[in-house]
Amino acid sequence: MLRVDRITSGIVLDHIQPGQGLKVFERLGLREAGYPVALLMNVTSSKMGRKDIIKISGTLDLDLTMLGLLAPDATVNCIENGAVTRKVSPGLPEQVVGLIECKNPRCITTVERQRAYVLVLVNRAAKEYECAYCGERTRV
Amino acid sequence: MAANCFLGSLDFSPEDYDVLFSLASQIIDSPSSYADRCAGRLMATLFYEPSTRTRLSFEAAMLRLGGAVISVASAESSSVAKGESLGDTVRTVGGYADLIVLRHPKEGAAVLAAEYSPVPVINGGDGAREHPTQTLTDLFTIHRFKGRLDGLTVAFCGDLRYGRTVHSLVKALARYPDVRFVLISPPELLLPEKIKREIREINPDVEFTETARMEDGLERADVLYMTRIQKERFFNEEDYIKLRDTYILTADKLRAVPTDMIVMHPLPRVTEIDCAVDTDPRAVYFEQARLGMFARMALILYLLTGKEGGDA
Numbered sequence: 001m002l003r004v005d006r007i008t009s010g011i012v013l014d015h016i017q018p019g020q021g022l023k024v025f026e027r028l029g030l031r032e033a034g035y036p037v038a039l040l041m042n043v044t045s046s047k048m049g050r051k052d053i054i055k056i057s058g059t060l061d062l063d064l065t066m067l068g069l070l071a072p073d074a075t076v077n078c079i080e081n082g083a084v085t086r087k088v089s090p091g092l093p094e095q096v097v098g099l100i101e102c103k104n105p106r107c108i109t110t111v112e113r114q115r116a117y118v119l120v121l122v123n124r125a126a127k128e129y130e131c132a133y134c135g136e137r138t139r140v
Numbered sequence: 141m142a143a144n145c146f147l148g149s150l151d152f153s154p155e156d157y158d159v160l161f162s163l164a165s166q167i168i169d170s171p172s173s174y175a176d177r178c179a180g181r182l183m184a185t186l187f188y189e190p191s192t193r194t195r196l197s198f199e200a201a202m203l204r205l206g207g208a209v210i211s212v213a214s215a216e217s218s219s220v221a222k223g224e225s226l227g228d229t230v231r232t233v234g235g236y237a238d239l240i241v242l243r244h245p246k247e248g249a250a251v252l253a254a255e256y257s258p259v260p261v262i263n264g265g266d267g268a269r270e271h272p273t274q275t276l277t278d279l280f281t282i283h284r285f286k287g288r289l290d291g292l293t294v295a296f297c298g299d300l301r302y303g304r305t306v307h308s309l310v311k312a313l314a315r316y317p318d319v320r321f322v323l324i325s326p327p328e329l330l331l332p333e334k335i336k337r338e339i340r341e342i343n344p345d346v347e348f349t350e351t352a353r354m355e356d357g358l359e360r361a362d363v364l365y366m367t368r369i370q371k372e373r374f375f376n377e378e379d380y381i382k383l384r385d386t387y388i389l390t391a392d393k394l395r396a397v398p399t400d401m402i403v404m405h406p407l408p409r410v411t412e413i414d415c416a417v418d419t420d421p422r423a424v425y426f427e428q429a430r431l432g433m434f435a436r437m438a439l440i441l442y443l444l445t446g447k448e449g450g451d452a
Contacts (some may be wrong), residue, residue, distance in 0.1 A: 106267050108246040114225050115252055133248025134269060137334075 004038045004055060011062065012077040013054040018042050022053025024070050030056065047118060065093045069100070069140050072127075092140075093123050096129060104136035144260040144443040147250045149275035149308040150342075154289070154315055160276065161283050164431070164438035171204065172281055177441055178207030184237035185211045186229065187264065190246045193407060193429060194264050194273065198241050201436035204231060210237060229257040230360040239444060242266075260443040268304050271389070274406055275308040276439060277432035282363055284393040284431060285402050289313065294356045295322035298367035298387050298412060300331040307335050314339045320347040322357035326383050329369070354387055358397040366405045366412050366425075390414045394422065404428050 016024055021041050028038045035058035047053040050079035067074065078086040098116035105124050109117050109131070119129035119138065127140050146152070152160070159393055167174045183202040187195050199209045226244065230253045242253050243264035250263035250270070265271040265423055284290055293330050294313060296306050300323055310331070325329050330350065338344055351357050358364060374380035388411060389403065405413060405425040417423050 072187075102248060106245075108226070108244070108249040108252050108266070111246060112226055112249075112252055114227050117253075131248065132249045132276045134267075135248070 002040070004040060006082065007055050007057045007079055008022060008082045010035075010055065010057040010059065010079050012053070012056070012079060013071070014069070014075040014077060015045070015076045016052040016054065016071045017050060018048075018052055020071050021054060024052075024067065024074075025054060027066050027070060030054065033058065064088075064090045065096060066099060068093045069096060090095040092121055092124055092127060095119070096121075100129070100138065100140065102131040102134060102136055103138055104131065104134050107131060107134040107136060109133055144322075144423045145250075145257075145262070145264045146272055146276075146439060146443065147233055147254055147261065149271065149272040150252075150315075151251070151311045152433060156274070157279055157312075160435065160438045160442055161280050163441060164280055164434040165284070167437050168431075168434050174205055174437065174441070176206035178205035178444065180204060181205075181207040181239070181444060182237045183209050183239045183241065183440065184233045185209060185241045185264070186233065186243070187212065188242075189265065191243055191264070193432075194243065195241075196275075197429070197433045198262075198264065198436055198440075201433050201440055202239075204433070205437055205440060207440075208237075224417060226253055229346055230261070231258070232254045238318060239395050239440065250268075259421040261262060262439065262443070263306075268302060270308055271304050272308060273314050273432070273436055273439065274305045276435045277428060278305070278309050278365070278404065278406070279312060280435040281404060281424060281428040281431050282402070289319075292316075292362045293320040293322060293360050294363045295361040296331075296365045296367070297324040297354060297357070297389075299329045299369045300325040300367070301329040302370060303367045304367070309365065310335065310339055311342060312345050314342040319343075321349070322361055323348060323350045324352070324354050324357045324387070325350075326352055326386060328379070328383065354393065354431040355396065358393075358401070361398065363400050364397070364403045366403065366409075368405075368408065368410050368412055384411060387412055389417055391416045391420065394420055397422075 021039050025039050038055040040053040042050050043053055047137045070089060072092045077084045096119045100119055101117050109115055119131035120132055122128055122130045129138050129140060146157055185195055185198055195231060202209050226249060234257045237259060239260050240257055241262045241264045242250050244266050247267040247269040249266045250261055254261040263270055263272050279289060284291060300306050310321060369384045371380050378427060402424045403422050407429055
């Protein structure tokens with residue numbers, strides 16, 4: 001049995017789809033966090049069967065937009081003095097700026113680098129976003 | 141972003157289009173009343189792709205309203221060749237002109253330009269995506285000849301896969317009640333599923349009939365919208381020639397179709413409409429191009445002066 005201690009202060013990202021944990025770890029820049037971070041993969045879950053968990057022993061500003069894209073159904077638990085003080089689920093962000101490139105090679109954003117990519121959520125169930133410029137749809 | 145822009149064919153509601161049709165008709169009836177409505181106003185045409193009809197139509201429209209025009213005829217002759225961004229170009233030109241018309245090879249270029257521009261932007265075509273003033277022209281032509289846009293059967297023939305004029309027009313027409321579409325194309329050039337899905341999102345009740353035979357689709361059509369099969373879309377010249385010759389509208393074929401059906405084409409026409417058809421009263425494509433200029437006059441007035449097209 002693998003054992004990871006409880007954290008007394010920090011953030012626990014729970015209910016991450018199994019296999020997504022490493023991607024979340026990388027994209028949230030946790031490699032450079034500077035304090036203890038535990039990435040647990042394929043943990044048994046009564047709700048999901050298997051899940052990934054990330055425990056961060058320290059406080060930081062989480063990029064909830066990025067987390068919402070990668071793991072919209074994850075749970076963010078904020079821990080203070082060993083107790084959960086806040087619990088949120090990021091959900092899919094309504095708008096994503098500068099994080100995902102439009103995949104349409106004919107889109108103006110491929111040449112106009114002054115402008116960040118802007119994708120707008122158009123179908124939550126299908127996790128589908130539309131480029132605010134060319135209208136190309138992308139599933140995340 | 142400038143408030144009054146025309147970037148996509150769905151930017152305007154059917155009611156907005158009605159205002160434009162009414163204004164365009166008034167201009168046709170009384171051109172002298174509008175001859176100086178844009179006096180002292182300047183329109184910049186930034187065309188980064190070749191165009192004859194659209195650019196001249198816009199320039200003629202502005203000149204007939206008493207305004208003036210400045211132009212960039214191609215990307216090679218502009219600061220784009222020096223590496224300037226579209227955003228910077230639009231901000232600069234927006235300081236000179238009261239209105240910008242942009243044609244650009246990249247999709248979404250007009251939307252981006254409008255974010256930077258201090259003056260209204262009109263999309264004169266952005267890659268394969270939108271050509272809303274062609275849609276405005278097409279809707280106005282149908283309205284002018286049929287007196288309405290609802291309850292019509294509109295047949296589209298030719299390249300329905302790549303033709304942006306078709307994509308924009310079907311979406312705009314789908315907003316009107318009881319419109320039916322007959323889609324005539326070879327299997328290689330069917331209307332894309334993406335466009336069909338968008339049409340169903342606009343109007344779930346819209347009716348489609350798809351056929352590969354031109355003769356099958358026209359018995360009940362009110363409008364036949366012909367398109368050019370574009371050679372540059374084919375890898376194999378034989379395939380192109382075979383398909384190109386499949387859909388040639390001849391005077392003979394017109395004998396079997398309703399006498400009040402109109403034949404439209406966004407132009408340029410190559411071989412898909414036989415020249416003998418030009419004298420048939422149902423052939424309205426050159427009139428369609430002429431009406432496009434009045435529709436653009438109405439649009440310029442609408443954007444520069446508001447819904448009533450009053451003094452500029």
